[in-house]
Amino acid sequence: KSISLVGEFCNMFSLPHHIQCYEQQKRLKLLNTVRYPHFEVLVWCAAEQIQTLLAQKDFSYNRQGVVEAAKSLVAILRKWISKKEEHLHAQEIPPHINPRMWPLDRA
Numbered sequence: 001k002s003i004s005l006v007g008e009f010c011n012m013f014s015l016p017h018h019i020q021c022y023e024q025q026k027r028l029k030l031l032n033t034v035r036y037p038h039f040e041v042l043v044w045c046a047a048e049q050i051q052t053l054l055a056q057k058d059f060s061y062n063r064q065g066v067v068e069a070a071k072s073l074v075a076i077l078r079k080w081i082s083k084k085e086e087h088l089h090a091q092e093i094p095p096h097i098n099p100r101m102w103p104l105d106r107a
Helices: 015-027 039-055 063-080 086-092
Strands: 003-005 008-010
Touching: 015 039, 015 063, 039 063, 039 086, 063 086
Parallel strands: none
Antiparallel strands: 003 008
C-alpha cells in the first residue's frame, strides 16, 4: 500500500526517508503549504498497519522490510509522545489510536 505525497510515493519501505524530510521541514519552519499534508496522521496509521503485519503468521510479504519500517517509526513516535513534545503532536493522533498502547519497545 502506498500514498502519494507532494508527487512522491510514501510506503513502508520509504518511511525513514520521509520521516527525515518531515523533521527537516519542521526545523526549517517551512510553510504548511509545502509540507507533507497530515504526515503525522499517516505515520500513526502506518504504525498501526505495521503492527498488524508483524503480528500475522503470514510471511508472504517482505518481513525484513516491515521490521525495518517499524524500527524507523519507533524513534519518531517516542519523540512525538514524549512529555517534552506531546502537546505539539497530540492533535495529530487519530482518535482510534492510543499512543500509549503501541509497543514501542518491541521493534
